[in-house]
Amino acid sequence: MTRRTLRRLLGRATLYAAAAALTAFAGFPFYWMLVTAFKQNRDLYVGASDLRHVPWVFNQSPTLDHVRLLLHGTEFPHWILNTLLIVAVVIAVTVALAVPAGYSLARLAGRWGERLGIAIFLTYLIPPTLLFIPFSRLVSLLGLQNSWGSLILIYPTLTIPFCTWLVMGFMRSVPWDIEEQAMIDGYSRLAVILKVVPRLIVPGILSVVVFAFTLVMQEFVYALTFISSVEKMTVSLGVPIALVRGDVYHWGALMAAALVTSVPIAIVYNLFLDRFIESFTMGAVKG
Amino acid sequence: MASVEIRNLRKKFGSVWAVDGVDLTIRDGEFLVLLGPSGCGKTTLLRSIAGLERPSAGEILIGGQRVDEDVPPRHRGIAMVFQSYALYPHRTVFENIAFPLRAAHAPRRNIEEKVRWAAGVFGISAYLDRYPRQLSGGERQRVALCRALVRDPKVLLLDEPLANLDAKLRNTARDELKRFQRQIGTTTVYVTHDQIEAMGLGDRVAIMDRGKVRQLGTPQRVYEDPDDTFVATFVGQPPMNLLRLCDGAGPPGTLLGFRPEHFLPRAVLRAAEDARSFRFHVRRVEYLGSDRYLYGTLPDQCDPSPTFIAKLPATIGTPVLEGEAYEFAVPVRALCYFDSTSGLRRRG
Amino acid sequence: MTRREPADPPASAQPALLARGTLADRGELLGGLMLAPALAYVALLAGIPFLLAIALSFSDATAGSLRFGWAGLRNYAAILSDPVFRRALWNTIVVTVGSQALVIVLATAAAQVFRASFPGKRVARFVLLLPWAVPVSLAAIAWEWIFDSTFSVINWTLKAAGLLHGWLYWLGEPTLALLAVIIVQAWRIFPFATVIVLAGLTSIPQEILEAATVDGAGFWRRLFQIELPLLLPVTSVAVLFGTVYTATDLGVVYVLTGGGPANSTHVLPTLAFQRGILGADLGQGAAIAVFLLPLLLVVAILMLRLARHTEVGVR
Numbered sequence A: 001m002t003r004r005t006l007r008r009l010l011g012r013a014t015l016y017a018a019a020a021a022l023t024a025f026a027g028f029p030f031y032w033m034l035v036t037a038f039k040q041n042r043d044l045y046v047g048a049s050d051l052r053h054v055p056w057v058f059n060q061s062p063t064l065d066h067v068r069l070l071l072h073g074t075e076f077p078h079w080i081l082n083t084l085l086i087v088a089v090v091i092a093v094t095v096a097l098a099v100p101a102g103y104s105l106a107r108l109a110g111r112w113g114e115r116l117g118i119a120i121f122l123t124y125l126i127p128p129t130l131l132f133i134p135f136s137r138l139v140s141l142l143g144l145q146n147s148w149g150s151l152i153l154i155y156p157t158l159t160i161p162f163c164t165w166l167v168m169g170f171m172r173s174v175p176w177d178i179e180e181q182a183m184i185d186g187y188s189r190l191a192v193i194l195k196v197v198p199r200l201i202v203p204g205i206l207s208v209v210v211f212a213f214t215l216v217m218q219e220f221v222y223a224l225t226f227i228s229s230v231e232k233m234t235v236s237l238g239v240p241i242a243l244v245r246g247d248v249y250h251w252g253a254l255m256a257a258a259l260v261t262s263v264p265i266a267i268v269y270n271l272f273l274d275r276f277i278e279s280f281t282m283g284a285v286k287g
Numbered sequence B: 001m002a003s004v005e006i007r008n009l010r011k012k013f014g015s016v017w018a019v020d021g022v023d024l025t026i027r028d029g030e031f032l033v034l035l036g037p038s039g040c041g042k043t044t045l046l047r048s049i050a051g052l053e054r055p056s057a058g059e060i061l062i063g064g065q066r067v068d069e070d071v072p073p074r075h076r077g078i079a080m081v082f083q084s085y086a087l088y089p090h091r092t093v094f095e096n097i098a099f100p101l102r103a104a105h106a107p108r109r110n111i112e113e114k115v116r117w118a119a120g121v122f123g124i125s126a127y128l129d130r131y132p133r134q135l136s137g138g139e140r141q142r143v144a145l146c147r148a149l150v151r152d153p154k155v156l157l158l159d160e161p162l163a164n165l166d167a168k169l170r171n172t173a174r175d176e177l178k179r180f181q182r183q184i185g186t187t188t189v190y191v192t193h194d195q196i197e198a199m200g201l202g203d204r205v206a207i208m209d210r211g212k213v214r215q216l217g218t219p220q221r222v223y224e225d226p227d228d229t230f231v232a233t234f235v236g237q238p239p240m241n242l243l244r245l246c247d248g249a250g251p252p253g254t255l256l257g258f259r260p261e262h263f264l265p266r267a268v269l270r271a272a273e274d275a276r277s278f279r280f281h282v283r284r285v286e287y288l289g290s291d292r293y294l295y296g297t298l299p300d301q302c303d304p305s306p307t308f309i310a311k312l313p314a315t316i317g318t319p320v321l322e323g324e325a326y327e328f329a330v331p332v333r334a335l336c337y338f339d340s341t342s343g344l345r346r347r348g
Numbered sequence C: 001m002t003r004r005e006p007a008d009p010p011a012s013a014q015p016a017l018l019a020r021g022t023l024a025d026r027g028e029l030l031g032g033l034m035l036a037p038a039l040a041y042v043a044l045l046a047g048i049p050f051l052l053a054i055a056l057s058f059s060d061a062t063a064g065s066l067r068f069g070w071a072g073l074r075n076y077a078a079i080l081s082d083p084v085f086r087r088a089l090w091n092t093i094v095v096t097v098g099s100q101a102l103v104i105v106l107a108t109a110a111a112q113v114f115r116a117s118f119p120g121k122r123v124a125r126f127v128l129l130l131p132w133a134v135p136v137s138l139a140a141i142a143w144e145w146i147f148d149s150t151f152s153v154i155n156w157t158l159k160a161a162g163l164l165h166g167w168l169y170w171l172g173e174p175t176l177a178l179l180a181v182i183i184v185q186a187w188r189i190f191p192f193a194t195v196i197v198l199a200g201l202t203s204i205p206q207e208i209l210e211a212a213t214v215d216g217a218g219f220w221r222r223l224f225q226i227e228l229p230l231l232l233p234v235t236s237v238a239v240l241f242g243t244v245y246t247a248t249d250l251g252v253v254y255v256l257t258g259g260g261p262a263n264s265t266h267v268l269p270t271l272a273f274q275r276g277i278l279g280a281d282l283g284q285g286a287a288i289a290v291f292l293l294p295l296l297l298v299v300a301i302l303m304l305r306l307a308r309h310t311e312v313g314v315r
């Protein structure tokens, strides 16, 4: 074996080792969720000082008990429904406001478009943890405490800035010529916007829907601040806060809940990843 | 049909003047070509006529009516073909061509009739049910032209419509385009940076550089009688030779210009021909079949370093060897004089 | 310019009039109308609360009543002399800096790995991105279980490997708890940073790297002298976002430790929540949260700079 092939082999091995290590670090909590969710309690609750019992694998046959408990013995199904309802409304509001705004910034606002766009994007950086206190004032003024109304009102402030930016970036990547051609062929601006643009902008809208979906699914701070009764909670709030029976953590059910919620979000998010990344880097690193 | 008149048009992008004071009159029924290097403002000028760009200053008149302020593109009576053709990807060829008619609320029967007629003229009747992505570049270009012409525009604007075609197709398309234009007689403004297209197509050619029109005239006039050194060197392949004179033959700061094809061995010219002779030291000979290009210097001139080019057609068989010097000459009627500072032509 | 064309015929005397534009042709007007609702929403529901947050920090407002009295700097004086607040401020800095340092290392390494192609890369990439897509609170609860005082799988593994002889009470001891928070924050942010760096990596023209290879640069020289400098702007974007996400995050600490033991692991957001919402002292809560502002300001300014420079930097 020559030195070059040896070096290449070594390089390959390092690559695999690094890939495996990084993937393991990222994926380990999910593996742990999976194992915990299906282990029998006898297998689960063995102190870690007992070195003869290997916690990484199923020592006894897997069980669906925890999943059953989650679906029938807790409010989890309710939370899913609550979340989906809120998500639907927030997506509708976001699409209705952010899509026209993004289009306008990309196509109609001219010199001001760039600056306004960046200004709107920067509001995305104002974190919920700075705003939840004034919002709590606002929410009690409006009498929306402990209601979905508060979340539906507030979540669009999270989604609109980024989604406007997203649509703007998307429209910038679409050539103008089709719209201009339609204007020459006899459409007014308004007619172009109403009849030609919708077709062009569909992928942009899709990524807005996905982004708003994931953002609302992930939100914790506002839900924690404004929702107090268990049956009105969202998934990301209810699971860590209210899935505790008395003082006992049902880890199996908890992990099952975490797993079934996060994996679909991750899958959807992955589909649109490239578009999001392009927006995060402010369009600076297009290939 | 209509004339287009442009008066002192200016358009600024950021801090650049993309169009910087253009005066231009396009006559009724004329085929005018805007020719110039990349970035000289041709597209911007064309888009201003179309109403897609709002001029910073100046006026645009179509058919004698001022349009630059508040006549939107759809009311200007223009049609435009983009370089990309901008076909609506989700509509069939038929629907693409019918689009301007539908937008104008033309009666249904009329639409059908007109589309079929126009498709016939352009030879694309067989493709009416296809989608743009199912067409070749040349077919798309014809669909775009067809769509531009169905509603009888007063002015047809074309922005490098042949740029996306391969060389062979471009030749036939150019020929067809000229035929159609003659046939329908619509006032046409055609943008290109390809001088062969410009010379072959235009009734007149406007040569642009850095936002300004440097010369406007028939292809022949622009080629044979350039107004300044920019036009002289931009039009023609290889470009006109420019020689700095310092032997006191003309006023100080004079450039002498002559086309490579007029720069011939003295012996080839008739003896009686009034010609100016140069000793031409040939460095390199390029054999191109129909022509020979000779690259060399003029050692007897005050600045012997610049390279000059002579273009000998195959009909001139005079043997020429690399590294030798010969007596070459230019007929006096083919000489142009320019001012070396302003670049402008000196006449008389 | 000399024009020696024959004079043009005068335009026909009475041209047919071309129609003028209507409101539907006015691009700026339509643009304004389309932008206004979003702008109004954001201004009303992010801009005003933002100002209100600052105003509240100077007031003695409580959640119980709608009274709103001027308190001057009293809230600030109170929190600045409060050791719990100072600890929280310090923790915020430690967690943010610590986790972002980890993120830079992990993301740079991961980007190098994931630009190569290897079998199973698609699956690996999906797994790598899971932490970024999963809701923070659910991730935190999973980590709480991982760090559990009795059942911690980490402890078992360390012991089984012979590396640990005593016992680690991950969430029960301030230093370890902070370490746990740093690990979780880094775990959550680095996939995101990786994809951004990866995007930057693919935008470096391949020829530059090939030229460097031809010039005799090995892997490490290429990495440190060419790629990393070229990647600096993109990496900064990732780190700036990471900084905001970490410093302003409430979920991880709230779920993992709840600020305990004995208020030793609070960060600014959790303390603001405890005082402002649970303790109903809106004024003090707001004052604590306002300490996030200088950080956000710096980030925003750096972002604006980068937005201007990256285009040149990366291309």
Ligand SMILES: Nc1ncnc2c1ncn2[C@@H]1O[C@H](COP(=O)(O)OP(=O)(O)OP(=O)(O)O)[C@@H](O)[C@H]1O
Binding pocket: B013, B014, B016, B017, B018, B036, B037, B038, B039, B040, B041, B042, B043, B044, B045, B193
């Ligand atoms: N929308 C715009 N914003 C800023 N600058 C522009 C814009 N459009 C054109 N320009 C600039 O104006 C100048 C003229 O551009 P234009 O597109 O008219 O050139 P062109 O002659 O058509 O060139 P080409 O032959 O390459 O198409 C260029 O310098 C260009 O960079």
Ligand SMILES: [Mg+2]
Binding pocket: B042, B043, B044
């Ligand atoms: Mg152009």
